[in-house]
Amino acid sequence: QAVVTQEPSLTVSPGGTVTLTCGSSTGDVTSGHSPYWFQQRPGQAPKTLIYDTSKKYSWTPGRFSGSLLGGKATLTLSGAQPEDEALYYCQISYSGARRVFGGGTKLTVL
């Protein structure tokens, strides 16, 4: 089974910018993998922030953006806020409806 990799932890200063990455053991992540990004705060259900690489919802703060770079999916946070401290999961779609999540990145705003 494919393995999706993320940084275990990252730290960003308030107001700063950070990029989280999401790689696949099968090769380059492309738009065909429809990467998703989820935010999970402690004790809460996940919330979907980004779908299909870069698409946002009405509830997605403008400071979050998704893209592809260097064969990976990326989530960039520009202008970090204290409330952005959370776990972030990416998810890649493979053949059929098989979806695999990354192990998550713990983002600290400090």
Added chain:
Amino acid sequence: EVQLLESGGALVQPGGSLRLSCAASGFTFSNYAMSWVRQAPGKGLEWVSSISGGGDSTFYADSLGGRFSISRDNSKNTLHLRMTSLRAGDTALYYCTKSGSVSPRDGFHMWGQGTLVTVSS
């Protein structure tokens, strides 16, 4: 407002069975594929199963070994997950999720709060 309310989680012995339900409201249920995603205590997310809007197409994670069955009742706006031969490794919070289309290949756009399944003797 979209609402997904899971129920049915419980403490069950190894080898037992359980049926989870998810009551959906705030959208035309039959127009959207639905999925179950689980999260073991202190662990990451794992896709479990997906079903098309009409219920005619289903998909399962390979790791389940055919022990789970997803279904839906569009007349009652309810999603189900029948789990059998439960193991300790199935202990998790099970989330009901809504996709963005009828296709089960679509992703997890909205989430319920989850229902806890604990498999232990």
